Amino acid sequence: MSEKLTQGQIQEILDSSPFISFCGMTCEEIWPEEDKVLVRMPMRPEMERAPGTGQWHGGPIASLIDVAGDFALAMVLGGGVPTINFRTDYLRPATGDSLAATAWVRRAGRTVGVVDIDVHDEEGRLVAVGRGCYSSKIG
Amino acid sequence: MSEKLTQGQIQEILDSSPFISFCGMTCEEIWPEEDKVLVRMPMRPEMERAPGTGQWHGGPIASLIDVAGDFALAMVLGGGVPTINFRTDYLRPATGDSLAATAWVRRAGRTVGVVDIDVHDEEGRLVAVGRGCYSSKIG
Amino acid sequence: MSEKLTQGQIQEILDSSPFISFCGMTCEEIWPEEDKVLVRMPMRPEMERAPGTGQWHGGPIASLIDVAGDFALAMVLGGGVPTINFRTDYLRPATGDSLAATAWVRRAGRTVGVVDIDVHDEEGRLVAVGRGCYSSKIG
Amino acid sequence: MSEKLTQGQIQEILDSSPFISFCGMTCEEIWPEEDKVLVRMPMRPEMERAPGTGQWHGGPIASLIDVAGDFALAMVLGGGVPTINFRTDYLRPATGDSLAATAWVRRAGRTVGVVDIDVHDEEGRLVAVGRGCYSSKIG
8 A cells, every 4th residue: 555645745746747737736735534635726817718707717627627636536546647537517607816626535446536526716616516537557 | 590600600709718719729620410510729838748748638638528519519509608517538648739629419409408529639549538518508 | 486395295206206116215314404315225136236146236326326316406496307417436336225325416506406416335335426417497 | 359249148148137137128239340239128117207108217218328338348348347437418308118229339448448328219319328437347
């Protein structure tokens, strides 16, 4: 059994990815006993849905869901894992300077892991939910 | 019954979105009789998964799936529609200078529409598939 | 705004469906303030995956997820609603004399509602999770 | 590389499951070169949504999707495989004496396989679509 990743190790892997780094995602908090992580993403002009609305496009939200779910399982398994599939449900239009994705592992099996992801805006409104299935093989 | 969008009208809506515009997505071809569109996205350094690999991160692929599916239904209904939910399955690591998403409407109902999306790389390999559910209400 | 369904009203609708009635599903408990219901389904010989294993086939588990999710939203909206789509993730082989599905509404919007469903066996193990999108139009 | 299952072998495995056998599912046709199978399920009174409507409940439709998808991959791999997760989208109310699920493998990878499933009624109407992810490990 490998050791769980620390918050610093997670951030290091996040930063090493050009895409995640461009998105500015940070691992803001981890709860190792609950297999849970919090990943935050700041708004960028490039992520706006329609000009001047301040509304997030769904694409970056789906990306945040994918990454947060991935790193909840990565923390538990001790290294990054490939996404197999995931579902995104948009619940409300999302606005504001940043979004916070809380991801927690529902099951870390031998072949795959299943993770739930809730995305809140800065007012605490639930704007989207995700559910992802990731490979349990690190690499 | 509203008229179907033309390729030019679709491109105009794509271009009006800061996010889609940043991604450089273009509506390369449409098949109005088959309720089908082809949206292409060029590789950008910001979309790489790990540095120097040339591999696409899954986030932009999910974004492409969402947008292509959306505009297949938008073409049929005559205007842009909100995404309700979608599923992304990654089938192979994706590399290359661009990805092509073919999206076709499976059902355009009164309340929601369901669209399938296949994503191919430039070698013609199927790298991901998506299935999305969109609201039938334009706006 | 219509009134929430009572446990008895939910059971009445469940019993009126030949399929749900055949499955023997009962609304065992409701938490109206949390938009949450608990639906239980007893094992039947017809629901076994392989003979003599006592293991549930995935089909009835998916059916339980669909129905429990449906009635969490039905309780909130005051009447039964059509399923638009749902996802089922199987986490462990499921055995035992009954399964319990806890379903809670994540969002009851004007067009659709989104519901999460956890399925536990009698030992309290989480054997499957579901996420469903339902129409908000009663009928 | 193991050999593909024949139609007779598929039917034998279907018949060995109490649940699938109760549902009366038959493997009506296979296209081994296209990794595609057709599974049919006859209406039973126990599968009706509401009494006297002749409409299928969604639960049996989801079960048919799960099983048909499973056996498309099982044919390719040479043996039955566990379902990891699947999505069901209902497109139209389904009626009639039987439903036909066509399932074809989109990708048979080393860890998982992805299968698409279309469900038609006897009039040829597309009533539901499914997409499933199955383990590639037989057993």
